Amino acid sequence: MNMNAETLNRRQFLGRAGMGAAAMSLAGVAPQALANEKKSFPKGKAEHCIFLWLAGGMAHVDTFDPKQLGDPAKKVAGSAYPAIKTAVRDVQVCEHLKRTADLLDRFVLLRTVNHGIIDEHAAATNFVHTGRKPTGTIAYPSLGSVTAQQLGSPDKSGAIPPYVLIGYPNPMRGPGFLGAKYNYVYLTDTEKGPAGLTRPAYVPTMRQSDRDRLLEKMRAGYRARHGSDKVIADYDDAIGQGFALANGDFMKAFNLAAEPASLRQSFGDEFGQRCLLARRLVQSGVRFVEVSFNLNFLNGTGWDTHNQGQKNQHILIQQLDQALSQLVLDLEKNKLLEKTLVVVASEFGRPPEFDAGGGRGHWSKAFTIAMAGGGLKLGQAIGTTDDLGKLPIEDPISVPDAHATLYAAMGINPSKVLRDGDRPVPITDMGEIVKQAFV
Numbered sequence: 001m002n003m004n005a006e007t008l009n010r011r012q013f014l015g016r017a018g019m020g021a022a023a024m025s026l027a028g029v030a031p032q033a034l035a036n037e038k039k040s041f042p043k044g045k046a047e048h049c050i051f052l053w054l055a056g057g058m059a060h061v062d063t064f065d066p067k068q069l070g071d072p073a074k075k076v077a078g079s080a081y082p083a084i085k086t087a088v089r090d091v092q093v094c095e096h097l098k099r100t101a102d103l104l105d106r107f108v109l110l111r112t113v114n115h116g117i118i119d120e121h122a123a124a125t126n127f128v129h130t131g132r133k134p135t136g137t138i139a140y141p142s143l144g145s146v147t148a149q150q151l152g153s154p155d156k157s158g159a160i161p162p163y164v165l166i167g168y169p170n171p172m173r174g175p176g177f178l179g180a181k182y183n184y185v186y187l188t189d190t191e192k193g194p195a196g197l198t199r200p201a202y203v204p205t206m207r208q209s210d211r212d213r214l215l216e217k218m219r220a221g222y223r224a225r226h227g228s229d230k231v232i233a234d235y236d237d238a239i240g241q242g243f244a245l246a247n248g249d250f251m252k253a254f255n256l257a258a259e260p261a262s263l264r265q266s267f268g269d270e271f272g273q274r275c276l277l278a279r280r281l282v283q284s285g286v287r288f289v290e291v292s293f294n295l296n297f298l299n300g301t302g303w304d305t306h307n308q309g310q311k312n313q314h315i316l317i318q319q320l321d322q323a324l325s326q327l328v329l330d331l332e333k334n335k336l337l338e339k340t341l342v343v344v345a346s347e348f349g350r351p352p353e354f355d356a357g358g359g360r361g362h363w364s365k366a367f368t369i370a371m372a373g374g375g376l377k378l379g380q381a382i383g384t385t386d387d388l389g390k391l392p393i394e395d396p397i398s399v400p401d402a403h404a405t406l407y408a409a410m411g412i413n414p415s416k417v418l419r420d421g422d423r424p425v426p427i428t429d430m431g432e433i434v435k436q437a438f439v
Contacts, residue, residue, distance in 0.1 A: 036415035042438035044409030045375025046341035047154075048282045049147060051290040052275070052324065053167070056121070056304030059350035059360055060368040061389040063317060065111045066094050068387065072310055072358040077388055079352070080310065081317075091381045096317040099325035103372075105379040106328055106337065108437050110369045112383030112392035115348070115399045119362035121304070124347035126172045131403045132429050138420055141176035143403065144288040146427060148182045149175075150412045151287045160250055160285040161185045166274045167292030177420035179231065184290075190256065190270075190277045253280040263330070270294070272323035279330055282340055293320070303346060307357025320344075328372050341374030341409045352388040366392050369402055374409040377439045400431030408433045 061067050061079045070078025083092040086104035093101050100107075117127045127133065130140040141149070148162035165173055165184040175182040226232045256264060256276060267276045271293050278289040294302050294316075301309030303316060324344065331337040349367025350360035366385045372378070384394040404414035407427065416427045 037413060037417060039415060041408055041413060041415070041433060042435060043375075043411045044341065044438065045338050046373070046410045047151070047339045048286065048336075049143075049288045049341045049343060049374075049406065049410060050275075050278045050282065050327070051143065051288065052293065052320075052342070052344045053290055054293045054303045054320070054344065054346040055125070056302040056346065057124075057348045057350055057362055058303050058344075058346040058367070059305060059313065060111070060366070060385075061350070061352050062313060063094050063097060063320075064109050064368040064370055065381075065385060065389050066092055067352060067385075067389045070352060070354065072354045075354050075358075077352040077354070079389075081314065088379045088381070094317065096314050097321045099321050100328075103325055103328050106332070107370055107372045108376050108378055109381040110371065110383060110397050110402060110405070110434065110437075111381050111385060112366055112395055113369050113397045113399065113402055114366050114392060115364050117348075117364060119348060119364050121347060121362075122172075124362075124364060128345060128347050128399055129172045130176070131400045131431065138423070138425070139171075139174075139176035140425075141178045141182065141418075142173045143406065144173060144184060144290055145175035145178050145182040146407070146418075147288040147410060147412065148184075149178050149418075150407075150416070151410065153287065154285045162287040164281055164286050164288070165290045165292075166190070166277065167290065173290060177425070178418070187254075190273050191254065250284060253277070253284045256280070266322075267326045267330075268319060268322040271319055272326065275323045275327040276330070279327060279334070279336070282331075282336060283334065301359075305350065306355060306359040306361065308359065310354070310357075310359040331373060337373040338375050339373075341376075341406065342372040343406065344370040349389075352390060363390070366390060371406075371409070371437070375439075376409055376437050380436070382434060382436050395434075395436075397434055398431065400428045401434055402431075403428045404431030405434045405437055408438070 059080075062081060066079045066081070066083035068078045069082060070076045070080060072080060079094065081094045081096055084095045084098060084101055086093055086101040088104045091104060091109070093104065115124070115127055117124045117133070129142045132140045144163045144165070151162065153160045153162040161184075163182065163184045165186040167186065168188060169184075169186050173184060254277065256273060259276065264273065264276060267273060271291075274291045278291050281289050305313045324342075328337060328342060331340050331342070346367070348362055348364035351363040353360070355361055366389060382395060383392055383397055385391060386393050407414045412427070414428050414431055414433060418425045418427055
């Protein structure tokens, strides 16, 4: 009996101590956070974001931040390709970005982005998407999920999802503590649309209706029995959204054949078609579209250009150039560029030195994130790296800073505090807006 009483008292003490710690945390964080939330901040005009993800690590010195010419064969450090002039005075890019070069006055280049995460793909990818290192106590939401939660869908019926991922499902892109309601709809086939939203041909309409009615009864009963469970409520909301998507006009966005053949050809191959689809999704009302480049690394190494991967890197850059430039022009033609922020990002850059096989390793101490449109102050490169592009020497930009800038471009307060239960979680990890990017 004494043992049980002692155990109970110990549990009560620990529980109360935990509540006290939580209260102290709230007391310490909330006042400053609330004060920051009330501060004004520069805003862009973006209502949507198209986030082009170059998995593997785009070599900034071979694309948007060219340096002195190197030589892979002789292992001379430097850029692999000559630089060319652009529409912005004194700002150059590599010769394989010639179409984008002519449109650089629609861009802002953040050339000094950096982070201290180990140069390993998964950890760095997670960091660039969430802005924080993983912990055992909290699952942080991605850029796409935060945008979905903050801006929602302009279609109140739920027939348009706020967040679409054109790529394989991945927890790094997920909603974290925000819950399933703010997860992505994903697809890997630009023609068929998201798996699961189209009724299989072997299921007749009547049978599908019977299934829907049965599921509706099960959902209602389960939710009634677990009315206070937020996780169950979030998942049930997600199921409801799935029905709304399947039965609404959302699937029409995937009919690329509705576009002129000449326009589809102008976007280029697989990646370009995804970019065209991204524009159609934005037109339908989707807030955040992430577009992955080369889902299956069709060019061998993709952007992870170790060893021999460097030899065909120019093909990837040319594909990016064609799709990116056409996307910007197409958005502009449809009067969408000012209210759409286009972002080109990867998990890190690559060093100017060449490895034994003539390729490049990983480099997170300096790399470029390119942004276009969104009502930003365009036609500039912000930040300067050293002569080889290894380190920032002017205006270093952290990943949380880049996040704060993206949010501000979309009118989302980068000082806002989110909630994981009772725990206050600032929307960025002390990120500061890159103010030069705003008018």
